[in-house]
């Protein structure tokens with residue numbers, strides 16, 4: 001087991017700089033998820049730690065040891081890829097034990113190690129089967145087995161679940177989390193799926209444009225995103241952004257003419273800004289009666305329902321108001337139909353306020 005550290009790491013491919021100075025301190029035993037949109041550099045960052053790509057600048061550490069110049073096979077890591085490529089002519093047991101065989105571990109030791117891993121993964125009865133006779137989930141588990149059997153200091157996983165269907169993906173996600181808890185092996189898991197990131201991670205590193213935007217627990221990132229990018233990337237359905245002008249006196253003015261007075265801390269945080277982007281999560285917006293009396297710090301407006309989706313226990317309601325698309329998540333009592341006129345309200349204290357320029361968060365929601 002070991003900690004993992006990226007220190008001022010940079011990487012370019014030709015003229016294209018894809019990693020622009022990354023610092024990350026990953027603790028021993030932690031499960032860290034790298035998440036971000038396609039092309040943001042997640043795999044490149046992982047592959048540098050594995051030794052499959054060379055860093056142009058900065059330092060990579062596994063434990064206390066700087067590993068930049070150490071061969072991949074000597075880094076004591078195991079990788080699991082999206083394409084888990086089991087050898088088709090070998091049995092599942094031979095596949096799991098292959099890494100040990102090429103390292104010269106004898107047959108008896110190998111059989112013992114494979115049996116132990118098979119037990120952990122619930123594959124005991126399948127060891128004599130060939131990969132083509134296994135389900136997708138079983139093959140995925142076999143790929144995990146191949147990594148576990150080596151008892152590495154660090155697991156590096158690059159989208160290992162993306163070849164599976166939705167249900168199996170969720171099951172395997174839970175299995176990986178349980179397994180990681182049991183083995184306590186430091187793990188970096190790459191995905192572009194924010195739900196996977198939120199549910200799996202001890203801490204998440206959100207990457208964008210070759211930089212770490214924020215590194216923290218899922219709860220921290222959700223409650224206090226540092227900028228619009230992080231706020232917009234985490235959460236499903238995505239957070240709503242609504243622009244409002246600042247009157248200069250701690251009041252926000254909306255396009256429909258309503259003006260609300262901000263609580264002191266929010267007013268202080270936006271002084272000097274001419275306008276702000278309000279970030280309000282779909283679950284923070286309520287449907288209210290049209291004649292609800294105005295109250296301090298409550299933003300409200302009429303909107304038309306453009307689409308309503310029932311998820312069983314809750315419903316997503318898509319609305320439109322003066323060119324703003326606003327999404328709500330409500331308990332499934334919503335009986336409105338598409339085209340219905342409804343009235344919405346939210347408390348400005350439940351909103352994050354972002355700078356229009358650059359998108360950094362000026363003040364996080366004080367109530368959620």
Ligand SMILES: Nc1ncnc2c1ncn2[C@@H]1O[C@H](COP(=O)(O)OP(=O)(O)OP(=O)(O)O)[C@@H](O)[C@H]1O
Nearest residue numbers: 013018036037038039040041042043044045191192
């Ligand atoms: N060998 C390479 N040569 C040139 N460019 C590369 C190479 N590998 C990656 N890139 C580029 O570097 C950038 C980051 O790629 P990377 O594979 O790290 O992204 P990613 O975040 O893993 O994306 P995805 O979610 O699609 O897997 C991309 O613009 C990609 O085109």
Ligand SMILES: [Mg+2]
Nearest residue numbers: 042043044158
């Ligand atoms: Mg990738």
